[in-house]
Amino acid sequence: SKQVSLPSDTIPPATITTLAIATSTLTSITLNWIASGDDGNIGAATSYDIRYATSTITEDTWNFAMQATGEFEPKQAGSAETFIVTSLQPGTTYYFAIKAADDNGLWSGLSNIGSGNTFMVGSISVISTPSGARIYLDSIDTGSVTTHTFTNISPSTHTIKLTLSGYEDWYGTATVIAGSTTYIYATLTQVTQ
Numbered sequence: 001s002k003q004v005s006l007p008s009d010t011i012p013p014a015t016i017t018t019l020a021i022a023t024s025t026l027t028s029i030t031l032n033w034i035a036s037g038d039d040g041n042i043g044a045a046t047s048y049d050i051r052y053a054t055s056t057i058t059e060d061t062w063n064f065a066m067q068a069t070g071e072f073e074p075k076q077a078g079s080a081e082t083f084i085v086t087s088l089q090p091g092t093t094y095y096f097a098i099k100a101a102d103d104n105g106l107w108s109g110l111s112n113i114g115s116g117n118t119f120m121v122g123s124i125s126v127i128s129t130p131s132g133a134r135i136y137l138d139s140i141d142t143g144s145v146t147t148h149t150f151t152n153i154s155p156s157t158h159t160i161k162l163t164l165s166g167y168e169d170w171y172g173t174a175t176v177i178a179g180s181t182t183y184i185y186a187t188l189t190q191v192t193q
């Protein structure tokens with residue numbers, strides 16, 4: 001059988017432009033993107049390098065970003081990919097980027113940057129509530145419960161409303177402070193209907 005010599009591979013995988021945050025937990029963020037190929041957007045690349053940092057990633061800062069562990073072999077070009085980055089800090093904004101390599105060691109360009117926040121655990125305590133008042137937190141009736149625990153404090157500002165016999169409302173806001181786990185709102189503004 002005659003050997004056909006193929007031209008050497010000089011085409012790197014196409015740059016990924018579809019990186020997005022899918023979901024977050026306290027310590028992980030799930031990424032989604034569409035696979036590029038071995039040569040541009042044809043075939044399958046050989047490996048991924050997924051990195052993250054707490055500030056945006058550029059070609060200049062790529063080498064300083066943390067590399068994720070457990071990266072898998074890329075699927076065929078055009079396939080949907082999902083990867084979970086774990087061991088993250090709660091209540092933190094992270095930036096993510098990916099490069100893909102082919103079997104000749106040619107690397108794609110830096111992907112678009114995806115960013116997202118991990119969740120944070122905390123509680124908001126409403127103090128000095130009138131006897132018999134009902135507490136609404138972000139429009140949810142919590143009854144007479146004065147402390148509400150969040151597993152996802154986002155957005156950082158929450159609206160508190162007290163109703164007493166349906167006639168008077170006290171309004172207030174509780175603001176989340178990063179790094180703290182308890183948020184107390186002491187003073188509600190009384191509004192007489």
